[in-house]
Amino acid sequence: MDPNLIKSVKAALSAGNNDEAERLARELLDQYPDDPVALNTLGGVLAIANKYTDAVEYARRAVKAAPDNRQYHQTLLTVLTHAGLRMEALEVMEFMLQHTNPKAPEHAGLCLSYATLLYNLLRFDDSRHVFETALSVHPDDFGLHLGFAQMMNYFPDATPEQVFALHKALGDLIAPLAPATPPRFGNALDPEKKLKVAIVSPDLRGHSVVYYLEPVLEHADKSKYQYICYSTAMPQDKITERLKTYVSSWRRIPEGSAADLAAKMWTDAPDIVIDIAAHTNPPVLHLLNLRAAPIQMTWLGYPNTTGVKNCDVRLIDSITDPPGAERLATERLVRLDPCFLCIRPSPEVGPVMPAPSESGPFVFGTFNNMVKFNDRVAALWGRVLNAVPSAKFVMxxxxxxxxxxxxxxxxxxEKHGVSRERMEFLPRTQSVADHLNLYRKVDVALDPFPYNGTTTISEAAWMGVPTICLEGNSHVSxxxxxxxxxxNLHEFNARTEDEYVQVAVKWANDLPKLHELRRAMRDRILASPHGDAPGFARRFEAALRNEWREHCAKGRT
Incomplete structure (x- = not known):
């Protein structure tokens, strides 16, 4: 094979010309129709262009033609995962693990991918076993510690203490990377000065966290607070452009290291840094560990402690983290009562539609990420559906x-007595508006546990659909x-599983009241703490001010 043909494909990719790269890769395959290099090249090009379904065929053929080539297996694994063929991806991953020396540098990363895929397929016990086994071989691997801590948020049988221990272990692992001498900052210790506040996240775009961040930025008191956003992700969109209009400065540091972020922040000299991603954005954990500002906080983007000693404050409320929750956080807990979040509904949202039970059977439903599903949830939702035998269920x-x-x-x-005939699986939608419009098919939503919904609860409510929630024993639940x-939907909260079923039965049997609630839901939200954007912004900024005043009183620099 002429190496110049491969070089031409790579050159087109480097120039960002995916269409040309695909054309050249197809020409290559036409000349060498069964060659594994040509097959893998086209599969890889299609994957880069996000044409994963098309890429699968060529990646499979490349592996079949050269079954011992690790690179081809990696390409196949990538395209299968993105094409949503995770069961087949699992088989590829198991093959790769069987043929990888545990002492090889790539072994830890492969174990992380394998364990992550297992828990996304709801095989939580198997995932935990892979994490524990891998950590016994790679005890200092950051990725494994990070992934294990994240997974345990979903693990149905984990205690809060076990989950906390894993987060603290991650923080302890990176603590020695912090400077031996803490940085000294030149910020003026004036308790009433205009505060410079840095927001750092990879999700400053069309992402669910924006629903809750935007009210703070939109209603900021610009005479007393100056916000700077640090975007650590490549994608930007029209929502990014809208967010930029609220802040004084916007820094884009895509895929930057913690040192890059810290250097930029030390130049900007914020008084307070607020992380809104935590474990979903590893460089930010390292940034917090290095300390980029006199006060460092975490809020919103991750439902647990960072475990990082240099993160000073975690913003929560008295319901998510009642007195005593301090034992489950390395940060000091600051409560934004009555609720630690406020939603700004998507401007793409349509009107509230009539409930399905107005013209047909009663329908329960969930639009949650399926990794939050587990057998305990299936058992309880099965009880709900058996208690309302005429009801349908949509997912x-x-x-x-x-x-x-x-x-x-x-x-x-089916194991819990619910037949497939009662279930409907809704198709993927292309827009937020189309997604939200599907709530017309739901009367009452059911919330999973131990990892509750957040955006799903808020979105469902805005579309007139209340969610039944079970009280748990830590923030995530x-x-x-x-x-x-x-x-102001307290009547949809349940303290026990029995009460959860009772709440579901009660509302399924009181359709006039439920339909009235649906029609009045948006007005109810706007009159509630969760819908009071200006009020929430004032509470949020008051918390920042209080922290700064305490900092000044201690004379810290």
Missing amino acids: KNAALNEPAFREVIVRMF RVGISLNAGL
């Missing part, structure tokens, strides 16, 4: 587009009841 999530995984979910429900309280 919507991209993972359900995979037939093999959808069958796993069906079998889990108490967000639901906090949001319902903030929405």
Whole structure:
């Protein structure tokens, strides 16, 4: 094979010309129709162009033609995962692990990918076993510690203390990377000065965290607070452009290291840094560890402690984190009562539609990420559906587009007495408006546990659909009841599983009241703490001011 042909494909990719790269790769395959290099090249080009479904065929053929080539297996693994064919991806990953020396540099990363895929397929015990085994071989691997801590938020049988211990272990792992002598900042210690506040996140775009961040930025008191946003992700969109109009400065540091971020922040000299991603954006954990400002906080983007000693404050409320929750955080807890979040509904949202039970059967539903599903949830939702035998159940999530995984979910429900005929799986939608419009198919939503919904609860409410939430024993399993309280929907909170079923039966049997609630829901939200954007912004900024005053009183620099 002429190496110049491969070089021409790579050159087109480097120039960002994906169409030309695909044309050249197809020409290459035409000349060498069964060559694994040509097959893998086209598969890789299609993957880069996000044409994962098309890429699968060529990646499979490359592996079949050269079954011992690790690179081809990696390409196949990538395209299968993105094409939603995770069951097949699992088989590829298991093959790669079997042929990888545990002492090889790539072994830890492969174990992380394998364990992550397992828990996304709801095999939580298997995932935990892979993490524990891998950490026994790679005890200092940051990625494994990070992934294990994240997974345990979803693990249905984990205690809050176990989950906290893993987060603290991650913080302890990176603590020695912090400067031996803490940085000294030149910020003026004036308790009433205009505060410079840095927001750092990879999600300053069309992402669910913007629903909750935007009210703060939109209603900021610009005479007393100056906000700077640090975007650490490549994608930007029209929402990014809207956010830029609220702040004094915008810094784009895509895929930058913690040192890059810290250097930029030390130049900008914010008084307070607020992380809104935590474990979903590893460089920010390292940034907090290095300390980029006199006061460092975490809020919103991750439902647990950072575990990082140099992160000073975590913003929560008295329902998500009641007195005593301090034992589960390395940060000091600051409560934004009555609710730690406030929503700004998507401007793309349509009107509230009539409930399905106005013209047909009663319908329960969930639009949550399926990784939040587990057998305990299936058992409780099965009890709900058995208690309301005429009801239907709808589910919507991209993972359900995979037939093999959808069958796993069906079998889990069938084990608890719910037939597949009562279930409907809604298709993936292309826009936020189309997604929200599908709430017309739901009377009452059901919230999973231990990892509650957040945006799903807020969006459902805005579309007139209340969510039944079960009270848990840590932040990740108490967000639901906090949001319902903030929405003035206390009657949809349950303290026990029996009460959860009772709440569902009660509302399924009182359709006039439910339909009235649906029609009045938006007015109810706007009159609630969760919908009071100006009020929330004032509470948020008051918390920042109080922290700064305390900092000044201690004379810290």
